[in-house]
Amino acid sequence: MTARPDLTVIHARTLTLDDAQPEARAVLVGGGRVLAVGTREEVAALAPRAGVLDHRDLLLTPGLSDAHIHLVGYGFSLSELGLQGARSVSEVQAKLLQRTMNTPAGTWIRGGGFLLGELGLNDYPAAQALDEVSPHHPVLLYSRDLHLAWANSLALRLAGVTGATPDPEGGRIVRPLGTLLENATDLVARAMPAPSEAEYLRAARAGADDLAARGYVSAHTMASEDAQAPRALQALAARGELPLRVWASLPHERLDHARELGLGQSVSREGPGGLFQWGGVKFFADGALGSRTAWLHAPGFADGSGTGIPLDSPALIRERGAEALRLGLSPVTHAIGDRANTEVLDAYDGLRDLAARRGVPLRIEHAQHLRPEDLPRFRGIAAGVQPIHLLADGPLIRSLLPHLEGESYAFRRLRDAGAILAFGSDAPVAPPEYRANFAAAITRRDDEGQPLASGEALTEMDVLWAHTRGPALAAGWDDEGVIRPGARAAFTLWDRLGGNARALVL
Known part of the structure; x- marks a missing residue:
C-alpha cells in the first residue's frame, strides 16, 4: 500500500485547546488544514495510506504567535548596535x-x-x-x-x-x-538616510525567519514603522517567501489611504501570498514607564517627573476608531499608564456596539498599570500584553510607581474579567522569547528576583492559550490557535511545555 503524499498523520501527545476534545494522540492534515483529531487508531482508519510523522516523544500544540511585534524593525535591529x-x-x-x-x-x-x-x-x-x-x-x-x-x-x-x-x-x-x-x-x-527597498526586504526576511526559527507560526506586526515595512512583508508573501502568517496594523494617520491599500468590505484583506493581512489601525494614548512618559492618574511618578505625556486624544481614538471599524479593522491602542487605560476604555465604550456588529475585536496594547475599577471594563477586549517586560519593569515600578505595584501586569484579573489575553514580546523592545513570557507570567519575579503582584500568576496552560488561541481571537482568526477540523495546520512541537520548541507548518 503506497502512502498518499497529500495526507499526513502526526503522532504526538496533542494539546488541542479545543474544549470538545482537549487532548489527542494523532492529527490528520491535508491541504494545509486539520482534517481529523483523535487516537492513532481512529485517525489511521480514516486515512490508512497517509504519510506519518512520528513525534510521539514530543508535545504538539497549536502554533505559537507573537501578538505584538514590530517585525521589520526587529529584523533591522538584528544588525544594529x-x-x-x-x-x-x-x-x-x-x-x-x-x-x-x-x-x-x-x-x-x-x-x-x-x-x-x-x-x-x-x-x-x-x-x-x-x-x-x-x-x-x-x-x-x-x-x-x-x-x-x-x-x-x-x-x-x-x-x-x-x-x-x-x-x-x-x-x-x-x-x-x-x-x-x-x-x-x-x-x-528623519535626518537618517532612508533604507532602500532591498534593505527593507532583507530586514523583513531576517525578522520573519528569526521568529519562525524560534517556533512561531504567526505574528501581529504593529504600526510604529515606515510604510515600506509592511510593503516588504507583502512582497515576501507574494513571492511565497513569508514563513509565517502576519496580521498587520497601520498608523491611524494613514487611515485615509486604507482603501488604496485594498481594505474595506468589498476587497480581501489578504495579500497575494495568503499569509499577510491588514487587520488593525494603531493609536498611541501615551508613552512608556522607563521614559517617564506613561500617562498617569495623580499622584504620577514618585520621582516628581510628572504624570507623563498624553498622545492621541480619546476623541480622536473614538472618531477614527469608528472609521476603522467600518472598514472591518480593529482599533489597536497603546496604553501603558493607568490614566491612559481609563481614557481608552472611555473611548471604546462608544465603539463597543459598532465593533460587535462588525465582528471585529477592540484591542488595548500593553495595559500595564490599571486601576482596580477599570479591570471589569476589559470584558471582551483583546489585551495585547507582554509578560517579558515585567522582568525589567519590576524595579522601575517599585521606585517610580510604588502605589501601583499591586495593580501592574494584572494578567489573572484581566483574564477573570473576560479580557482576551494575547501575549507578545514588543520586539525589538524585548527579544521574542516565549520562555521569558512563560517564566514572568508564572513566577511573577523580576530581574532582581523580587515578586511583583504574585496573585496575578498564571498557569502553564494559561500562558499557552495566551500565546496561541488568544492572539488568534485578537486577530479575528477562528482557524488558528486551536487543533480541530478546519483549523490551519500550523503547530508548535515542544520537548516540554515552555521548553525548546520548533514550528511545524504543513
Missing part, C-alpha cells in the same frame, strides 16, 4: 566606540535596548557622553521602550535640532541637548 543589559554609561560608550572603529566616518550608527535605570541614571543623558567616543559618526540610540532616543551632537546638528528648537506636539526635547522624548525622536530619525 545592541545595548540590552548595559549597566553604565561607560559600557554604552565602550560598545559604541567598538562600532565606530568598524564603521566609515560619517555613517549613521543606530542602536538601542538600554534602560535609564539600568545605566544608573536618575536624569536624562546629554549628547556629550556620546560625543566623547563618536565625534565623527551621527548616533541615535533608542531606549528599550522606543519612547526615548539619545543622540550625539553630530546627529542633532544634521537634524537641525538646537537649543532654540521648539518641542513638537506630543514630544519633548530635553535640555541640555541629547535626549528626545516621544514624537521629538522623529526630529532626528
Whole structure:
C-alpha cells in the first residue's frame, strides 16, 4: 500500500485547546488544514495510506504567535548596535566606540535596548557622553521602550535640532541637548538616510525567519514603522517567501489611504501570498514607564517627573476608531499608564456596539498599570500584553510607581474579567522569547528576583492559550490557535511545555 503524499498523520501527545476534545494522540492534515483529531487508531482508519510523522516523544500544540511585534524593525535591529543589559554609561560608550572603529566616518550608527535605570541614571543623558567616543559618526540610540532616543551632537546638528528648537506636539526635547522624548525622536530619525527597498526586504526576511526559527507560526506586526515595512512583508508573501502568517496594523494617520491599500468590505484583506493581512489601525494614548512618559492618574511618578505625556486624544481614538471599524479593522491602542487605560476604555465604550456588529475585536496594547475599577471594563477586549517586560519593569515600578505595584501586569484579573489575553514580546523592545513570557507570567519575579503582584500568576496552560488561541481571537482568526477540523495546520512541537520548541507548518 503506497502512502498518499497529500495526507499526513502526526503522532504526538496533542494539546488541542479545543474544549470538545482537549487532548489527542494523532492529527490528520491535508491541504494545509486539520482534517481529523483523535487516537492513532481512529485517525489511521480514516486515512490508512497517509504519510506519518512520528513525534510521539514530543508535545504538539497549536502554533505559537507573537501578538505584538514590530517585525521589520526587529529584523533591522538584528544588525544594529545592541545595548540590552548595559549597566553604565561607560559600557554604552565602550560598545559604541567598538562600532565606530568598524564603521566609515560619517555613517549613521543606530542602536538601542538600554534602560535609564539600568545605566544608573536618575536624569536624562546629554549628547556629550556620546560625543566623547563618536565625534565623527551621527548616533541615535533608542531606549528599550522606543519612547526615548539619545543622540550625539553630530546627529542633532544634521537634524537641525538646537537649543532654540521648539518641542513638537506630543514630544519633548530635553535640555541640555541629547535626549528626545516621544514624537521629538522623529526630529532626528528623519535626518537618517532612508533604507532602500532591498534593505527593507532583507530586514523583513531576517525578522520573519528569526521568529519562525524560534517556533512561531504567526505574528501581529504593529504600526510604529515606515510604510515600506509592511510593503516588504507583502512582497515576501507574494513571492511565497513569508514563513509565517502576519496580521498587520497601520498608523491611524494613514487611515485615509486604507482603501488604496485594498481594505474595506468589498476587497480581501489578504495579500497575494495568503499569509499577510491588514487587520488593525494603531493609536498611541501615551508613552512608556522607563521614559517617564506613561500617562498617569495623580499622584504620577514618585520621582516628581510628572504624570507623563498624553498622545492621541480619546476623541480622536473614538472618531477614527469608528472609521476603522467600518472598514472591518480593529482599533489597536497603546496604553501603558493607568490614566491612559481609563481614557481608552472611555473611548471604546462608544465603539463597543459598532465593533460587535462588525465582528471585529477592540484591542488595548500593553495595559500595564490599571486601576482596580477599570479591570471589569476589559470584558471582551483583546489585551495585547507582554509578560517579558515585567522582568525589567519590576524595579522601575517599585521606585517610580510604588502605589501601583499591586495593580501592574494584572494578567489573572484581566483574564477573570473576560479580557482576551494575547501575549507578545514588543520586539525589538524585548527579544521574542516565549520562555521569558512563560517564566514572568508564572513566577511573577523580576530581574532582581523580587515578586511583583504574585496573585496575578498564571498557569502553564494559561500562558499557552495566551500565546496561541488568544492572539488568534485578537486577530479575528477562528482557524488558528486551536487543533480541530478546519483549523490551519500550523503547530508548535515542544520537548516540554515552555521548553525548546520548533514550528511545524504543513
